[in-house]
Amino acid sequence: MKYIIAIIQPTRLESVKEALSHIEVFRLTVTDAEGIGRQKGHTEIYRGHEYKINFVRKTKLEIAVNDEFLEPTIEAITKAARTGAEGKIGDGKIFILPLEDVLRIRTRERGSEAI
Amino acid sequence: MIKKALVAMIVGFVLAFVAYSVGQSAVSDTSAKAISTIVSTAAAPATVAPAPATSAPVAVLNTGDTAWMIVATALVMLMTIPGLALFYGGIAKKKDTLNVIAMSFVTFCIVSVLWIVYGYTLAFGDDVHGIIGNLHKFMMNGIKVDTLSGTIPELIFVVFQLTFAAITVALASGAYIERMKFSAWVLFSILWLTFVYLPVAHWVWGNGFLAKLGALDFAGGTVVHINAGIAALIGALFLGKRNEPGLIPCNLTATVTGAGLLWFGWFGFNAGSALAANGIAGAAFINTNTATAMAAIAWMVTEWFFNKKPTVLGLASGAVAGLVAITPAAGFVNVGGSLIIGTIAGVVCYCMVAFVKSKFGYDDTLDAFGIHGIGGTIGALLTGFLADPAINSAGKGLFYGNPAQVKIQLIAIGTTIGYDAIVTIVIFLIVKAVVGLRVTPEEEMVGMDQSAHGERA
Numbered sequence: 001m002k003y004i005i006a007i008i009q010p011t012r013l014e015s016v017k018e019a020l021s022h023i024e025v026f027r028l029t030v031t032d033a034e035g036i037g038r039q040k041g042h043t044e045i046y047r048g049h050e051y052k053i054n055f056v057r058k059t060k061l062e063i064a065v066n067d068e069f070l071e072p073t074i075e076a077i078t079k080a081a082r083t084g085a086e087g088k089i090g091d092g093k094i095f096i097l098p099l100e101d102v103l104r105i106r107t108r109e110r111g112s113e114a115i
Numbered sequence: 116m117i118k119k120a121l122v123a124m125i126v127g128f129v130l131a132f133v134a135y136s137v138g139q140s141a142v143s144d145t146s147a148k149a150i151s152t153i154v155s156t157a158a159a160p161a162t163v164a165p166a167p168a169t170s171a172p173v174a175v176l177n178t179g180d181t182a183w184m185i186v187a188t189a190l191v192m193l194m195t196i197p198g199l200a201l202f203y204g205g206i207a208k209k210k211d212t213l214n215v216i217a218m219s220f221v222t223f224c225i226v227s228v229l230w231i232v233y234g235y236t237l238a239f240g241d242d243v244h245g246i247i248g249n250l251h252k253f254m255m256n257g258i259k260v261d262t263l264s265g266t267i268p269e270l271i272f273v274v275f276q277l278t279f280a281a282i283t284v285a286l287a288s289g290a291y292i293e294r295m296k297f298s299a300w301v302l303f304s305i306l307w308l309t310f311v312y313l314p315v316a317h318w319v320w321g322n323g324f325l326a327k328l329g330a331l332d333f334a335g336g337t338v339v340h341i342n343a344g345i346a347a348l349i350g351a352l353f354l355g356k357r358n359e360p361g362l363i364p365c366n367l368t369a370t371v372t373g374a375g376l377l378w379f380g381w382f383g384f385n386a387g388s389a390l391a392a393n394g395i396a397g398a399a400f401i402n403t404n405t406a407t408a409m410a411a412i413a414w415m416v417t418e419w420f421f422n423k424k425p426t427v428l429g430l431a432s433g434a435v436a437g438l439v440a441i442t443p444a445a446g447f448v449n450v451g452g453s454l455i456i457g458t459i460a461g462v463v464c465y466c467m468v469a470f471v472k473s474k475f476g477y478d479d480t481l482d483a484f485g486i487h488g489i490g491g492t493i494g495a496l497l498t499g500f501l502a503d504p505a506i507n508s509a510g511k512g513l514f515y516g517n518p519a520q521v522k523i524q525l526i527a528i529g530t531t532i533g534y535d536a537i538v539t540i541v542i543f544l545i546v547k548a549v550v551g552l553r554v555t556p557e558e559e560m561v562g563m564d565q566s567a568h569g570e571r572a
Contacts, residue, residue, distance in 0.1 A: 047468045
């Protein structure tokens with residue numbers, strides 16, 4: 001089992017969700033996030049003064065998958081999360097972590113059954 | 116910084132009084148005639164058209180006027196809560212927004228109480244030497260349900276004027292936010308209403324010396340906006356800079372909602388200042404809308420040019436600058452005049468907040484001075500140029516053959532600035548000595564919502 005954390009552009013969330021449902025990954029957690037990366041930041045203008053905003057808004061996805069789902073899942077996210085054909089700086093990153101165990105609270109099922 | 120400002124203000128004050136005394140002797144013969152018409156505009160506009168000189172007019176209640184003034188009064192109330200509260204609260208940092216809203220809210224409540232106790236009678240009671248009203252109407256004494264002010268019940272007039280006093284004090288808070296102790300703000304509200312607003316309102320609207328001089332201020336360019344703007348600047352200098360400078364608006368949607376409510380309520384403020392449902396109210400109404408729209412466009416275009424982007428906060432700020440600038444002129448100018456006033460207000464107020472403020476380095480957080488002080492001055496001055504006697508016989512500006520009006524406007528502006536500056540300095544010294552001005556750096560860092568109120572927006 002693997003635990004996938006993906007940081008993506010907020011505007012790509014809908015298409016990523018769509019792509020995941022095509023490969024029958026329906027369970028994910030979504031969080032609004034802010035961060036600093038290679039994209040740097042942007043400026044905002046209030047009453048004629050420019051302010052450098054370092055933290056960029058991102059969307060964080062967390063998905064637990066069984067091993068056979070790992071490659072299709074990261075493929076789906078990678079395709080759908082790109083902005084433009086080549087992708088751009090700021091499109092995000094995917095982290096893949098080993099997942100020790102899972103427990104479904106309602107039934108007490110454990111392991112890959114519970115995913 | 117404060118010392119320099121002090122010296123500058125004192126010099127301004129002295130100059131204003133010299134100008135005043137010179138002006139008084141120069142215009143004394145013509146001013147006597149002007150008094151009756153101009154004062155009647157402020158107090159009883161139904162008589163603006165020259166009354167037939169047959170018999171003394173008997174005051175009669177006009178139900179149309181009364182109905183309009185009840186609505187107008189409620190509209191002006193809406194400007195403070197929630198109009199100004201949302202406009203200011205949305206530009207504040209997320210951790211300070213409730214405190215900013217609370218400043219407007221508590222001020223409306225404080226002024227509401229003080230106004231009916233002693234505020235109204237000191238501002239609008241019978242004149243004492245042109246300086247202040249007497250105390251005969253303390254606690255609404257002698258004002259019965261059938262007592263009239265012009266053609267409307269005086270009780271309605273009392274509340275209408277109350278809403279003006281409240282928003283004037285609340286406007287100044289924009290320069291003080293994110294660092295001022297709430298107790299200091301409460302004490303400031305009481306003192307400033309009493310010692311600055313009441314006398315100045317009396318001078319201009321309560322048959323005081325500026326009214327007798329013939330100063331034109333339809334709905335409050337001097338009394339409300341210059342007054343609040345100067346208090347904002349003095350207070351910002353006393354309070355010093357915030358530890359986290361800059362604007363980080365927490366909710367511009369709220370700000371735009373607030374700006375919309377201000378615009379809407381301002382129809383009551385300006386058209387209501389006709390104190391009647393008549394043609395002058397109509398002129399004030401159309402001028403208010405025209406100048407506001409024009410100023411929003413002017414601000415947007417200027418900002419687009421300098422910053423490459425037309426911001427929504429810019430549109431809202433430009434609209435408020437236009438509302439401020441048209442206030443003294445609303446019932447005196449024609450639509451051409453309101454376009455000129457709107458354009459100048461939008462461009463100049465933008466330059467004030469974008470360039471001048473950063474040059475001098477005072478922390479007028481929400482630009483209460485840059486928009487209200489400057490916008491009010493622009494409007495009050497331009498009224499002296501653009502007042503069209505075809506709109507309102509009580510006002511005739513330089514462009515219509517009365518150059519003396521510009522001088523009178525300058526005297527009114529200078530006197531307001533000088534008096535306001537000096538008394539506000541004294542008030543801040545008192546507040547500083549009694550409760551202190553600023554919260555601790557820790558409280559400021561945590562945010563005023565939590566440190567002052569124990570709440571979260």
